[in-house]
Amino acid sequence: ENIFDRSRMAPKTPIKNEPVDLSKQKGCTPERNPITPVKLIDRPQPDPWTPTANLKMLVSAASPDMRDREKKKELFRPIENSKQSDTPDSLQYDVVDDSTVDEFEKQRPSRKQKSLGLLCQKFLARYPSYPLSTEKTTISLDEVASILGVERRRIYDIVNVLESLHLVSRVAKNQYCWHGRHNLSQTLKTLQEAGELQYGELMTFFQHKEQDLEYKFGERKKETIPDSQDRPLLDFSEPDCTSASANSRKDKSLRIMSQKFVMLFLVSKTKIVTLDIAAKILIEETQDTVDHSKFKTKVRRLYDIANVLTSLGLIKKVHVTEERGRKPAFKWIGPVEFPGKTDEPRGHSPTSDPLPGTQRGACAPYQICATGKQRFTRHASFNGAQPCEGTRRKVSSEPNSPRQERQDEYCSKMINLAAVCRQKIEEDTRNPSITSPLSLLPVPGDSDFCVNPLPQAVFPVVQGDVPSLSLPNGISPQAPHPSTPAASKTENGKPTLLPNQPFLCFPSSSLFMLCSGLQENNLRDTLPAAEDVGKRSAEAQAAVPPAVCQKRSSHKCASPSAPVDDEEPAAKKQTMEESDVPLSLVVPKKPFESPKAESTPGSGYASAVHLEAFDLDIASPAALEAANKESTKPLNSQEQEKWCQNKDPDEPSPGKEHISKENSNQPFPPQYLYVQPTAGLSSFNFLFSANQAPGAVSLAASQLPSLSVPCVVVPSAALASFPLVCSPAITSPLSPVPDGSFSAAASMNFSMSSLASTTPVFIGTTAVVTPKVSPAPSVDPQQPSHPALHLSPVLARSCGAVKLDSPVCMGHPVTLLKLQQPSSTPLTPKSIRPARHEAFFKTPGSLGDPVAWKKNEGNQTRNASSVQRRLEISSTSPD
DNA sequence: CGATCCCGCCACATT
DNA sequence: AATGTGGCGGGATCG
Numbered sequence: 001e002n003i004f005d006r007s008r009m010a011p012k013t014p015i016k017n018e019p020v021d022l023s024k025q026k027g028c029t030p031e032r033n034p035i036t037p038v039k040l041i042d043r044p045q046p047d048p049w050t051p052t053a054n055l056k057m058l059v060s061a062a063s064p065d066m067r068d069r070e071k072k073k074e075l076f077r078p079i080e081n082s083k084q085s086d087t088p089d090s091l092q093y094d095v096v097d098d099s100t101v102d103e104f105e106k107q108r109p110s111r112k113q114k115s116l117g118l119l120c121q122k123f124l125a126r127y128p129s130y131p132l133s134t135e136k137t138t139i140s141l142d143e144v145a146s147i148l149g150v151e152r153r154r155i156y157d158i159v160n161v162l163e164s165l166h167l168v169s170r171v172a173k174n175q176y177c178w179h180g181r182h183n184l185s186q187t188l189k190t191l192q193e194a195g196e197l198q199y200g201e202l203m204t205f206f207q208h209k210e211q212d213l214e215y216k217f218g219e220r221k222k223e224t225i226p227d228s229q230d231r232p233l234l235d236f237s238e239p240d241c242t243s244a245s246a247n248s249r250k251d252k253s254l255r256i257m258s259q260k261f262v263m264l265f266l267v268s269k270t271k272i273v274t275l276d277i278a279a280k281i282l283i284e285e286t287q288d289t290v291d292h293s294k295f296k297t298k299v300r301r302l303y304d305i306a307n308v309l310t311s312l313g314l315i316k317k318v319h320v321t322e323e324r325g326r327k328p329a330f331k332w333i334g335p336v337e338f339p340g341k342t343d344e345p346r347g348h349s350p351t352s353d354p355l356p357g358t359q360r361g362a363c364a365p366y367q368i369c370a371t372g373k374q375r376f377t378r379h380a381s382f383n384g385a386q387p388c389e390g391t392r393r394k395v396s397s398e399p400n401s402p403r404q405e406r407q408d409e410y411c412s413k414m415i416n417l418a419a420v421c422r423q424k425i426e427e428d429t430r431n432p433s434i435t436s437p438l439s440l441l442p443v444p445g446d447s448d449f450c451v452n453p454l455p456q457a458v459f460p461v462v463q464g465d466v467p468s469l470s471l472p473n474g475i476s477p478q479a480p481h482p483s484t485p486a487a488s489k490t491e492n493g494k495p496t497l498l499p500n501q502p503f504l505c506f507p508s509s510s511l512f513m514l515c516s517g518l519q520e521n522n523l524r525d526t527l528p529a530a531e532d533v534g535k536r537s538a539e540a541q542a543a544v545p546p547a548v549c550q551k552r553s554s555h556k557c558a559s560p561s562a563p564v565d566d567e568e569p570a571a572k573k574q575t576m577e578e579s580d581v582p583l584s585l586v587v588p589k590k591p592f593e594s595p596k597a598e599s600t601p602g603s604g605y606a607s608a609v610h611l612e613a614f615d616l617d618i619a620s621p622a623a624l625e626a627a628n629k630e631s632t633k634p635l636n637s638q639e640q641e642k643w644c645q646n647k648d649p650d651e652p653s654p655g656k657e658h659i660s661k662e663n664s665n666q667p668f669p670p671q672y673l674y675v676q677p678t679a680g681l682s683s684f685n686f687l688f689s690a691n692q693a694p695g696a697v698s699l700a701a702s703q704l705p706s707l708s709v710p711c712v713v714v715p716s717a718a719l720a721s722f723p724l725v726c727s728p729a730i731t732s733p734l735s736p737v738p739d740g741s742f743s744a745a746a747s748m749n750f751s752m753s754s755l756a757s758t759t760p761v762f763i764g765t766t767a768v769v770t771p772k773v774s775p776a777p778s779v780d781p782q783q784p785s786h787p788a789l790h791l792s793p794v795l796a797r798s799c800g801a802v803k804l805d806s807p808v809c810m811g812h813p814v815t816l817l818k819l820q821q822p823s824s825t826p827l828t829p830k831s832i833r834p835a836r837h838e839a840f841f842k843t844p845g846s847l848g849d850p851v852a853w854k855k856n857e858g859n860q861t862r863n864a865s866s867v868q869r870r871l872e873i874s875s876t877s878p879d
Numbered sequence: 880c881g882a883t884c885c886c887g888c889c890a891c892a893t894t
Numbered sequence: 895a896a897t898g899t900g901g902c903g904g905g906a907t908c909g
Contacts, residue, residue: 110907110908111883111884111885111906111907111908112907112908114884114885114886115883115884115885116884116885141898141899151886151887152898152899153886153887153899153900154885154886156898156899156900157900160899160900173893173894173897173898173899174897174898253900253901254900254901275882293903296903297901297902297903299882299883299884300883300884300902300903301901301902303882303883303884304884304885307883307884328882328883
C-alpha cells in the first residue's frame with residue numbers, strides 16, 4: 001500500500017527532475033530539501049550498496065518497523081522515501097554508514113546505486129527463487145516499478161531478461177507471472193543445446209584459438225551434438241508462443257539477445273565470454289564491420305543483460321587478457337551441467353511445457369533452434385511424399401511468416417559468426433602472418449546471406465525427397481562409421497553432419513556448410529585443430545567428388561572407398577540414382593522462390609559463410625544428413641573422421657601436409673556446402689566443395705532459369721565460386737552454363753567438384769596454395785576482382801571469418817562485385833544477388849560509410865599482405 | 880580515456 | 895488515441 005502512495009507522491013519525477021548537478025555540488029549539504037532534489041534525493045538510495053541492503057529494503061517495506069531502522073540506513077529509500085519524505089534520511093545515511101569513507105559515496109546516489117544490477121537484485125528479492133508450484137505469483141509492473149522507485153522502463157529491462165530464462169512470463173498487459181528458478185536448468189539446457197547448434201563451432205573455434213587449443217572441433221561437436229539433436233530447440237517461445245503471430249514485433253531483441261548471450265556461455269568451453277565477441281556474434285544483420293555504432297549499442301545492451309544475469313548469479317564479470325590487452329568479459333558461474341534432462345519433460349513431447357503459455361516449441365521466437373528442423377527431417381521421411389510439405393509445416397508448427405524472421409536470425413547469426421571468426425582469424429593472422437586467404441575472398445553481400453527463409457516457408461517441402469534420402473541413410477548402415485550413425489541419429493540434419501567437421505549450420509536446414517579444413521588451414525596456425533582439417537581437406541578433396549555424388553546416391557556410396565577412386569563412375573551412378581532427383585527438378589517453384597532467397601541469401605551467405613544458399617528446402621534435413629554423411633563418409637568418412645578425431649592439435653600438420661601436397665592443387669578440400677533438397681529438389685543435395693570455382697555458381701543461376709531446377713545454388717556472382725552439384729539430370733543443362741570449363745565439370749558431377757576445386761578459384765585455398773600467381777586463370781569473372789588486393793575490407797573480413805573455413809570463398813573485392821553486378825546483373829539470379837549485395841552494402845552504410853571503409857581498407861591491405869604470406873606459407877609449408 | 884550503463888526519447892504494438 | 899513495450903543511443907559516471 002505504501003508503495004502506491006509513495007510512488008505517486010514522490011516517485012518518479014522527483015528523481016529525474018532533480019538536476020543532478022546541483023545535487024552533487026550540494027552534495028555537501030545534502031539533504032534537505034528537495035528543492036532541487038537532484039542528487040540529494042538520490043542519496044537516500046545510496047545506501048543500498050550492499051545486496052543485503054536491498055533485501056532489507058524489501059523486508060522493510062514489508063514491515064514498518066524494519067523500515068524505520070533501515071531508513072536510517074537509508075536502504076529502502078526509494079520506496080520509502082516517498083513516504084517518509086526525504087527529510088531525515090539524508091542525514092542519517094551518512095551517519096549510519098559503517099564505513100566512514102563511504103559517506104560521500106553513499107550520499108551521492110552514485111550511479112551504482114541505481115544500477116540495473118542492483119535494481120534487479122531488489123526485484124529478485126521480492127520473489128522466491130523456488131516458489132511453490134501452487135502459488136502463482138503475479139507481478140505488476142507498475143507496482144514493482146513504484147516499489148522499487150524506478151521507471152517502468154527499467155523494469156522492462158529486467159523482466160525481459162528474466163523472461164528469456166523463463167523465470168517469469170508475461171501473462172497480460174502489465175502483468176507478469178513469476179515462475180522462479182524451477183525451470184531454469186531446463187531452460188539452460190535447452191539453450192545449451194540450441195547454442196551448440198548455433199554457436200558450438202564458433203565458440204569452440206574461438207576458444208581454441210584464444211585459449212586452449214586442446215579442444216577439437218570434432219570432438220566438441222560430437223559431445224554436444226548428440227544430445228542436442230533430439231531435443232526441441234529452445235522453446236523459448238515463452239510467452240510469445242501463445243501468439244505465434246506475435247513474433248512479429250521486433251522480436252524483442254533484448255530477450256533474444258539474452259538467450260543468445262547465455263547460449264554463448266553454455267557452449268563456451270571456458271565459460272568465459274568477452275563482451276566484444278558476444279557483441280559481434282550477436283549482432284545480427286549487419287556485419288560487424290559495418291557500424292561501429294551498432295556494435296556499441298549491442299554492447300550496451302549486453303551490459304544490461306549482463307547486469308541482470310549477474311544479479312541472478314549466473315555470471316560474473318571478469319577480465320580476460322588477450323594479445324591486445326585486457327578485455328571485459330563475463331564468466332558463467334551458474335550451473336553447467338543440467339541434470340534434469342530437459343528432454344524428458346519436454347524433449348520428446350514438445351507439447352509438454354513447463355511454462356504455461358510459452359512453450360510450444362514452435363512458437364518460440366527462438367526458432368533458431370529450429371525446432372522444426374529436426375522434426376522435419378524425420379517427418380519428412382515419413383511423409384515421403386509431397387504432402388510432406390504440409391505436414392512439415394505443421395510440424396514445424398509455424399504457420400506464419402515468423403519463420404522468416406527466424407531464418408533471418410539464423411542468417412544474422414551466421415553472419416555474425418562469420419564475422420567473428422573473421423576477426424579472430426585476422427587477429428590470429430596478425431601474429432603470424434597468417435592471413436587467411438579467405439579473407440581475400442570477401443563476400444560483401446554475404447552478410448545478408450540470409451537464410452532463405454522463404455524457401456522453407458514457401459516450399460512445400462520436399463519431404464518426399466527426404467525420404468528417399470533417408471532411405472539411403474538408413475541403408476547407409478553400410479557405413480559403419482560411428483560418426484555416421486551419430487549423425488543419422490541426430491535428427492537434425494545439421495548436427496549429424498557435423499560430427500567431425502566444423503560446420504556451419506543454417507537454421508534453415510537447407511544449407512549446411514561443412515568446413516573441412518579451411519578454417520583450420522587458415523587458422524591452423526592459431527588453431528589447434530587446423531591440422532586435422534588440413535588432412536581432411538586433402539582427403540576431402542579426394543572424397544569430395546564422390547561425396548557429391550553420393551549424397552543422394554549414398555547407396556552407392558555405400559562403398560565409399562571405391563567412389564573416390566571412381567569418381568566418374570560414381571558420378572554417373574549418382575546421376576543415375578539421382579535421376580530420382582531430377583524429379584525434383586521438376587519443381588519449378590523453387591526456382592522462383594529460391595532464386596530470391598538464394599539470391600539474396602545466397603549472396604549473403606556466401607559472403608558470410610561462403611555458403612551458397614540454395615533454397616532447397618529446409619524441410620528435409622534428413623536428406624542433408626544423409627547426404628552429408630554419405631558424401632563425406634563414403635569417400636572420406638572414415639578418413640575424415642579419423643582426421644577429425646585424430647587430428648591432434650599437436651601434429652595436425654603431418655597429415656595435412658601430405659594431403660596438401662598431394663592435393664596441392666586443391667588445397668581447399670574440405671569444405672562442402674550442403675544444400676538440403678527441397679521438396680521438389682529434395683532429391684538433390686548439393687554439395688559444394690569449397691574449392692569450387694566461382695563460375696559454376698554463376699552458371700547455376702543462369703541455368704536455373706532454364707531448368708527451373710531446384711538447384712538453387714546461386715552463388716552470388718561475386719561469390720560465385722561455389723561449385724554446385726547438380727543432380728545429374730540437371731547437369732546437362734547446367735553444365736554448359738557457367739564457365740565453360742567449370743561448368744562442365746560441375747554439371748557432371750561431383751567429380752567435377754574436384755576439378756572445380758582444382759580449378760583455381762582464385763580465392764580459394766588454391767589461391768593460397770598457388771599464391772596469387774595464377775589464381776585468376778580459373779575464373780574469369782573473378783579475376784577482375786583480384787581479390788586479394790582489393791577485397792573490400794569488409795568482405796574480406798567477413799570472408800575471412802567465414803571463409804576461414806572454406807577456402808572456397810571467393811574473394812571478390814567489393815569493387816568486383818559491383819562490376820559484376822552491372823554486367824551480370826540481368827537475368828540470372830546472380831544478377832540479383834549482386835544487386836542486393838550492393839544494396840546491402842550500402843545499407844549498412846559500409847560502403848557509404850567512410851569510416852567503415854577506411855577500416856576495411858586498412859584491413860584489406862593488411863589482409864592481403866597477410867594473405868599472401870599465408871599463401872606462401874601454406875604453399876610452402878603445409879604445416 | 881575507455882569502460883559502463885543510466886536515462887528517457889520515441890517508435891511501434893496493443894488496447 | 896491512449897497506453898504498453900521496448901529499441902536505442904546520448905552522454906554521464908566510473909575506474
